[in-house]
Amino acid sequence: MMPAAVPPELAEWFAGRGWRVRRHQAEMLTAADRGRHALLVADTGAGKTLAGFLPTLAAFCPSRAGEAPLPEGLHTLYVSPLKALAHDVQRNLLTPVEEMGLPIRIETRSGDTPSDRKARQRSRPPNVLLTTPESLSLLLSYPEAPTLFAGLKRVVIDEIHAFATGKRGDLLTLALSRLQALSPDLQRAGLSATLADPDAFRGWLAPWGEIDTVELVEGEAGAEPEVSILLPQEERIPWSGHAATWAIPQLIEQVKAHRTTLIFTNTRFLAEYIFQELWNANEDNLPIGIHHGSLSKEARRKVEGAMAEGRLRALVCTASLDLGVDWGDIDLVVQMGAPKGSSRLLQRIGRANHRLDQPSKALLVPGNRFEFLEAFAAQEAVHEGQRDGEPFRPGGLDVLAQHVMAVACAGPFREDALLSEVRSSLAYAWVDEQTFARVFDFVATGGYALRSYDRFRRIVREKDGTWRLAHPEHAARHRLNAGIIVDSEMLDVRFRNGRSLGKVEEGFGASLKPGDTFRFAGMDLEVEALRELELVVRAARRSATIPSYMGQRMPISTHLADRVRAMLFDRAGWSRFPDDVREWLEVQDWRSHMPAPGRLLVESFPHQGRAYTTYYTFEGWPANQSLGMLVTRRMEDRGLGPLGFVATDYALVVYGIKPVEDPAALLSPDILTHEFIDWVQQSYLLRRAFREVAVISGLVERQQPGKRKSGRQVTFSTDLIYDVLRKYEPDHLLIEAAWADARARMTDVARVADVLDRAAQEVDHVRLERISPLSVPALSMIGRESLPSGSADDDLLVEAESLASLAMRVDPVEAPEGD
Template identity: 35%
Template sequence: MDVALTWFQARGWEPFEFQRETWQRYLAGQSGLIHAPTGFGKSLAAWMGPLIEAQAEKSARVPGAKRADAPPLTVIWVTPMRALAKDLVQNLGEVAREVAPGWTVEGRSGDTSSTVRGRQARRLPTALVTTPESLTVLLSGEEAAERFASVRCVVVDEWHELFGTKRGVQTELALARLRSLGNGVRTWGLSATLGNLEEAASALMGAGKSSGAPTLVRGEQRRDLRVETLLPASIERFPWSGHMGLRLLEEVAAELDTATSALVFTNTRHQAERWYQALCYARYDERERIALHHGSLDQEQRHEVEEGLRSGRLWAVVATSSLDLGVDFTPVDLVFQIGSPKGVARLAQRAGRSGHSPGKVSRLVNVPAQALELIEFAAAREALARGEVESRSPIERPLDVLAQHVVTVAIGGGFRAEELLAEVRTTHAYRDLSEDEWNWVLEFARFGGDALSGYERFARIRERADGVFVGGNKRVIREHRINIGTISGFGTLAVAFRNGRKLGHVEETFLARLRPGESFTFAGKPVELIRIEDSTAYVRPAKKVSALMPRWSGGRMPLSNELTHAVRRAMAEVTRVLETGEVSASPELNAVAPVLAFQRQISHIPSENELLIERVRTRDGDHAFLFPLAGRLVHEGLAALLAWRATRRQAITITQSVSDWGVELLTRKDLPVGDEDWRALLSPDDLLEDLLRCLDGAGLAKRHFREIARVAGLIHPGMPGARKGQRQLQASAGLIFEVLTEHDPENLLLLQARREVMERTLELTRMREALEAIQRCTIRVTRPTQLTPLAFPLWAERMRDRVSSESWEDRVRAMAEKLEASAGAART
């Protein structure tokens, strides 16, 4: 390890103990998972092992032996974001040039130029930085066995982001393939902010005998972490979040004035666009030093922003989770979190972007979008101090991903069925794959399954006379390679100027509402729509800034389980403060106490072992507000379940709305539920059957099936330059779904669609746990004479969907003022 120590000493550094341990374990032939906070040197811990080994072997060579220009492919570095590849190539290459001269380091992703691809087709570099999708494409090459035989180490960066996703399963299958092609391939993962590290390590290492027991190396160095909250000068007793926290714009700008550099994190891309515009307006003279960064922006713009952070040119960057991961740049002084982080791990990850190195202070300032988020901020900080970080559940046996992998291996040199089955079973995801499931996948890849076997285009592999399965015709091979991956790109169109310069991607549903000549703001620029052609919306600069901005679906993150438990504890703390008159150690809870004091005055504050139900009558009708505090996704299923069960008692129309805190049921007539009926309506008995009935389980599965059909190869978005539209793809998937439902109802992909809807979309397991917890709770029913602070956000949420000549924000603001007036008290 002398070469590594020399490299560190030349920079005046001393390796951490976890880095030394990783090098030793690597050189001993072990694999493992490295867990350490952001900025503590996980990459150097994983990278130095192969370099040390290479130098040791170089020194041991017989003098005069012939040497190649550069060692063959030795290390594969997998990153979940192709935007990180450029940084990694540069950083790893700088170390390699000094520690292991002769090593070449290159990237391979969808952004790689044709020139580099051509060079790599002839010879791969010594170390390849790539994504799960691009690695799988390389494994589909006919000479994959020869090209990857020299691999000794695979490093999977940001494993906590891949684990528990289909991209993670795709990575597991690629690792299994590399282990079978190589000789003693070692696997090392890098992870931060994950609760179930042991399980994550097992998934990374695989279940094969050659994998050995996974090693968990922990970098436990502590960081000084300061999490603060901007407290509004006045707090609304009737909270709502329509202003996205912009009421505190001047306070945020004032904090920015004290910093040399800062990141402003938001939870959605729409919110990022709004805050970017607002900050440019608030600090107009500094607008050239303020930038925007999110996943729908073109990669060139994102790279410019990242370079601006590195060089110190930028003062403030408004970003989403696109900058959560390991994009390498100079640590910023200050991080803002706009709105609730929704999870403890996300708060820790974002805070780590400030003081992003050992010995530095990480400072994060929370900015509430509404009063109840003060409770969530206090709860998140307390949960972080207790070490209550979210876990991720692994995905078990997704057959759509396996079907794609089978075709990949078939066109990548071919396979024998029994050998590939044994290889697949070495993965954590498919360790329990049955013979029947395997045979079904094999037949599905060969013929498309029973219902589709008559269509030649679904026959993607064939069996040769020698028992080896290989790819089908050239069209099948070309289509498969173009569409490898599990990331859904459905429903988005590129946005570009007439000269071809791209701004990024926007959802097709947003652009479909616009006519040529209409303006909108995207990527921080006002643009005017010219036309939509070949999956691209062509625009030109607009003369005026438009208030219309794109919204992206799937942007609302639910509260995590860990954070909901912490919120209940925070509520109990506020109750204690109100009962004793003491001051809480949490400034956020002290600030929000008057709001909850009013809640307590006109209704009740639920304890940790209570379910609060508020029955309120307004001019809209009869409201029932329930506060299980189980997160938005659980509440969506719960609202539908309650409405369906209630209508079984009496035919009545029930309108629903949900938030992370609760559920609203609204009827014009009296809701046919007495106080004594709620426990039965909230029973976990027959939960699955009732959900399938009330939520149109077949309809949900049909919509979800499109994603599965694309991954499994039943539908294709098309070739570059001829991509199919969202409606066309949806129609194709819908038709296949109906054919399978009628003629092959036991099709395993249909069953997978239903299972994923229940577990991933509706969080069935978490919903059942919530209902079981309610059965152990005291149910407290109150009848306040007006909407309460807890109920008002649910009322406001429902109003989003109502058609009115007034804007939603104006309607909600007017109602809040009316409630304040009727309460007969001054604003707190």
């Protein structure tokens, strides 16, 4: 496409900074001038955010407006997955606006925004509003919404890959459909640095069936990242464990050698653990901070400010800083443990330098040998420019119910008009009239089994066919409880003077009593009192345990798993690996088999009087955990006496009294139609999924005016309703929604099905005299898998070395026996 003319005000501003308008930035302006939606895929540091806002800035340039008045009211919405990112973008956007003297008011809106400012934004909105999907949905629930959004010209969705495929994406796509109905000429723009399938995201961004209206804009190529893997200087790579504490001395040296180092971990527990280990080794008292989602807003803002001002030499963090936050002085990113996906790794690497023409520098620190292989695979994927990501799935019915309630809060509406809106999005194009009627029946009555209870009657139908709220108070209750993120219930951690440190999960907090100690926010704390929803603490003088969190474990991506499998089978490529890793694989190859693409390797061997079977699936921890549950149930039915199992991202180890002679029989496809349904219904999984969809749909309220329910109260309420529905209305809308969550997210049943598909084609069953080298990392986890990562690492290393000495011993007469 021919690039649009950049207004002279913008051109001069770029030139004054020694910059040029990049091709992709000009193409975003051109797409907007043509009235097109646009999806920009560009490397970190390519000026994506500025590109997304360029049409907005241009619209306010006097040279473009000519004699016409400049735009008034709300012109552009910016939607990001993180509140911190919205605040960062506000700071960065104010610079060109102020320096060019453009009459643009820019504000943020999130859960942290004061209520008086929120009210003023509805009556006198800024020109640009920076917000999140949840806050946008709430804004649409006010009666002022049709007037507020009638003149909206543009929606910019940043980091679109981070939430489009999940329930937050469902909520946002419904909001986009609503906005398009209120402002038909609205233009949509999506921004991302890491998309494996841009066309799929074009389909999500576009109104349903109008993918051709979305221009794909590809950014100029940037400098290739410099990604290396940190290896032990003298010792071998550990056999097991995830914390990689062996690297702490070398990490301290890296921190000393760089201006600012960002150290990513995959869990909040590991962030606390690694921070403490670094601090213990920090003899030079370098300023090192910690940042994760459970810390208080004040603590996070304080650390963010220190980073922005260059006062920290290192910051240990989690996914809370994955996205977009621009701190220009970071010159090294460290990934502790396995990266889990090439796109996630690229996103994290992009936090270093944050400039297109300079390479980002990253260091991967594997915790064990499988993690080394995963790090190596990720390093190659980044070098080759390969991406991975989650697939799109049908939109959730619980989210749709929440959206229907939001629309009702804004004012009376017609069912057929709303259905048309809803079906204009990719996520909900599948919804037919019958399904939509079920959603309405649920919002209006709670469903057949609950319709006799007045508190579930939230909307009513008038004689003219329009729907409205059953009572005005439902609007306030909806706005108090609406949202998509349903974390485990948390307790506030506070000093006696009221200063908040953040939150720990209720299950952990409830296990403490006065005098107990725990480590949080980098401090050792002693419990003084446990109140209803808070822990009162003081500084402790002795070391303590670290809270464990129930956060969802990130599985290895299918793309990286395939790469690791291919590396294991490529014997010629082993020469690239360290000596100890190469020896590990060579002994495995000699004593047993290597996992082959398209086939499933299964090993059986005796150990300490038990019969062990290892399934090398490479399908991620959730899928292997589900498979373990199903396989042990079948073993029980066949009299094999299963005693337990342990799952990792790479393998499933099952152990019992009698050996498994025919693993293929345990993996027949009908396991998903019989045992799977029975297991999910009898386990906690469906109850947990139901609790989440009940909260999201508004059936169960977490908060009432002036009071918030505890996690136990919410669980009690949802369990009670769940039991009623299972007995009297098993096909209830929310039971269906809970099943969808249980299949897709909690059990990863699609990847379990992939294992069964491979097993149906070919199972390489190898019978061994003793444990194999490849099974050592998983086998060493038995009895320790329920402990938090890090706390058990020392025990794991001792156990793994003992198993490894047995597995790596080579007997000349030994040979594997395979099917």
